Amino acid sequence: MAEETADDYLKVIVFQLKEEEYAMEVDYIQSIERMQSVTRIPGVESYIIGVMNLRGIITPVIDLRKRFNIERFEYDEATRILVLNKDDNEIGFIVDGANDVMDIPVSEIEPTPEVVGGVAEEYLRGVVKLEDRLFTLLHLDKILNKSEEKKTGA
Template sequence: MEKKDLPDERQLVAFTLAGEEYAVDIHYVQEIDRLLNITRVPKAPFYVEGVINLRGNVVPVIDLRKRFALPPRETTDRTRIIIVKVKEITVGIIVDGVSEVTRIPSTAVEPPPGLCGSVDLDFIHGVGKLGERLLILVNLEKVIDLAAAEEG
């Protein structure tokens, strides 16, 4: 079977956060960096850690643990910033670690269950089944809160 004959697939960047596996669609991902020097911004929402200078561009950085109301954790050498671009808005998201780039068939994605731990279901697109693993698919538009970003 040729690649073009394969069922509809989604390519995802998988990452960890508070012991759970999450993923975002790779077409949003611009790059993945080690934790960079973050400059705090006064009066930013509680989940915005600040901004970084990414090759001359000022990029806001969201702490995904805070956004998902998860307990705080010290950064480690595995902590990463995933730089994503959603509808012309570039943002960094801090995660505990990036695990892999993977593909799953679209048929392996189900709507989010009634509860996904303490994470608000608005932030979840669905759950992807990858063998015995479950990947929680993040809704980046809701995480970034595009309405607020476009106003600000």
């Protein structure tokens, strides 16, 4: 039997939106912040709720519930902002809560079913079932590229 290597696992952060758990590669995550003041920006897509000043860096903030057309939710003590760094750009994703950091076997990532509750299939990389948990792995490039296209009008 072949020995397992780091390439056989994907380190992810698991977070909550509504009752569902989602996962995103931890390599992109700069920090996890408590909800804080966000300054609205006129003329942007509704899911871009504004910008925040995070340690001197102006960071755009996307509400993932709005991005995925999931019903609105009042922010509470569990609400977090996942601050990501992609191509030297920081961006914040508002989520209902950040649950775990875990290693998932790449072999356990299954294709996304055609009917998935709420989130557009194009944003999904696959689903993972580990023990009694099922979560959806997000495709970060698609989420960001789509938002970049809309901001630039392309």
